[in-house]
Amino acid sequence: MQPTFKELQPTYEPQQVEKRIYKSWLDGEFFTATIDEDKQPFVIIQPPPNVTGELHLGHAQRATIEDMLTRWHRMKGDPTLWLPGLDHAGIATQVVVERELMKEGLTRHDLGREKFLARIWEWVDTYRTRIGEQHQRLGASCDWSREKFTLDQGPSKAVRFTFVSLYKKGLIYRGERIINWCPRCETALSDLEVEHKEIEGKLYYIKYELEDQSGSITVATTRPETIPGDTALAINPDDSRYKSFIGKEVSIPTLSRNIPIITDHAVDKTFGTGALKITPGHDPTDFEIGVRHNLTVVTAINFNGTMTEAAGIYSGLDRTVCREKILNDLDKEGFLIKTEKYTHTVGHCQRCSQVVEPLVSKQWFMQMEPLAQRALRAVETGAIRIVPEHFNRVYTNWLLNIRDWCFSRQLWWGHRIPVWYCPDCDAQIVEEEEPTQCNSCGSAGIYQDPDVLDTWFSSGLWPLSTLGWPENTKDFSYFFPTTVMETGHDILFFWVARMIMLSLENVDEVPFRTIYLSGLIRDPQGIKMS
Known part of the structure; x- marks a missing residue:
């Protein structure tokens, strides 16, 4: 039988080749991580892109670096997990959808909370799918069977567990303080x-x-x-x-x-x-x-x-x-x-x-100094290594001057604060599961705090929640702590430091061994794209 030959196209057409090859990788489960108790795994939890829109060049840069590290360790025979995910991005996503409503001459208040959230979920469903497709077009060798979203049931449970735990420890409190307030977004902002x-x-x-x-x-x-x-x-x-x-x-x-x-x-x-x-x-x-x-x-x-x-x-x-x-x-x-x-x-x-x-308002705060001390020691003792090393000084300076974190947001999109109030006896109920009546007087007239958590609260639990914590899952037992956190230096405080603090407080262990802070891609105006 004579072999058949197909004439080569004069120019490379990736759509004719790459989609087919990527499908064969998925069908062969080449990216699906397996647990091998006899070997040390290599683990990267992907910094979750916001569902505010499509990926850009900055995301491509992040994915390329993480994909190189992942493929290298996979080829070495290490059990390798690159876990993908997406962030609901509270205020950012709400602002984007509100702008879409403005084109229709509407505001979120015209729709009401329930219908407005339904509109956001429509947006999220569209861009969650698109972001996944874009990563696959890049050839990202993520374990898609383990993909997570910050509002999924598992991460949501981790958020509530952490809130209640920190509240009972006295690290979360509600009080009147002067805070940063955005009159346009109508919400408090952290520093x-x-x-x-x-x-x-x-x-x-x-x-x-x-x-x-x-x-x-x-x-x-x-x-x-x-x-x-x-x-x-x-x-x-x-x-x-x-x-x-x-x-x-x-x-x-x-x-x-x-x-x-x-x-x-x-x-x-x-x-x-x-x-x-x-x-x-x-x-x-x-x-x-x-x-x-x-x-x-x-x-x-x-x-x-x-x-x-x-x-x-x-x-x-x-x-x-x-x-x-x-x-x-x-x-x-x-x-x-x-x-x-x-x-x-x-x-x-x-x-x-x-x-x-700056306005005086009753908000929810987290005491940061006790958490910051442990995060400082983690880097000082070498439990976590920061690359490049000169960011150690930046990290240390910020933690030494940290202030309490105002994390309540007057938004509709996000993790609702798990606190209920009783109008009959002024009791405050803080529980993981939604209560049906007041614990103090038995009244059924309780109502939940209307505010949501700062999006960085759930993001700060990302290495934990993506692996199934607070449940003692096989993934969490084997893949945690993770190996490398690759991200931009601009969110060293927003995100990385908070992951370290919350991980140490929740499980008494660092969330990753190495922080790799890569460069930022900027547009012609100097605004970051990564």
Whole structure:
């Protein structure tokens, strides 16, 4: 029998070849990891792409590096697992779908929570499939039989288990603190979700007259719209210029309210005039000063960015409109002494680029310092190695200066906080399984906290939850801890450090032995693509 020959195409057509070859790999289960107790496995848990859209060049870079490592160890005969997955990406996905609704002239509130979530699931189903197909087109040798999604039943159980466990240990608490708030996304943001951009602004010098009409003090501020929220003026106790003013009161310009003059070492004598207006409801430093001096918190700006009733004649105005209106009034009444150009940094929402508003709000927090100490020791002792090594210093510096994590989000998409409230006896119920009645009074009128968890809460459990934890599965017993976590250096704090902290706290073991921080691919504007 004569062999048959097929004429070669003048150009390579990958669609004629690669899909067929990849299918043969899948049919042969060449990527499916097997457990061999006599051998040490090589394990990479894929950093899960967000379901916000299709993959880009940055994802291709990540997949290429991980695929090379995986194939090398597979060829060496090591039991090898490269576990793929996707992230529900709470705020990012919600913002994307809300933009789609805007094209239809709708908001999520027009649909209501249930229908809005149904729309997001439609989006997720489309892009979850597409992302998987794109990875396969790249030739990624992932174990698709073990693919996970952060909202799957298994990861969801890990989230609830962790929340309840940390709450019972006293590491999770609910309290009123000043937090970063995005008026556009209408949610709290963690410090890491705020991008600080340098802007060319202005410094306004405003006169506050003494209540006894014996003189005045001029203060410098970049935010005149927060004047209705002032509850004190502060000077440094070592500043001799203002010794005679201590203990007196001043009148808030344009408003008929008096506030005290106090002293605090946090006041920078070199900034502006050395006198500082204290607005505890709209500035983190002012909030701390307010706590020390037992000052009232006056909220002048609403969660939607408009002025509250406390702003008096400015109530209902957008904060940016209020700034212009109040400056105009201050100028007319002789309170605006001068204006200077001033370059400073302003926080912006990482997702929508709106200016972030510091607001006092009741939120859920995680105590980070106890967790950070263990994460520090893991790197210091060599239990985890960071590559390149110079990122050790960055990692250490961040953990040494860590603050409590505000992880509640006023969103609809994500892991709902597993806390229920009783309106009859004010009890707070924290359980893994949904309760049917109040544990204290037996009332059936309990309701669940409407907020969801920061997406990094579930992502922080990724090496655990993808392998079946908190169940003692065969995969978890054999493949954990994993070998390498390959990712970008930009999420060393967002994600990597949190995985280490939560793993050590949950199972007393590091989640991986090596952190490989590879480079970032950027677009022509310098914005990262990976």
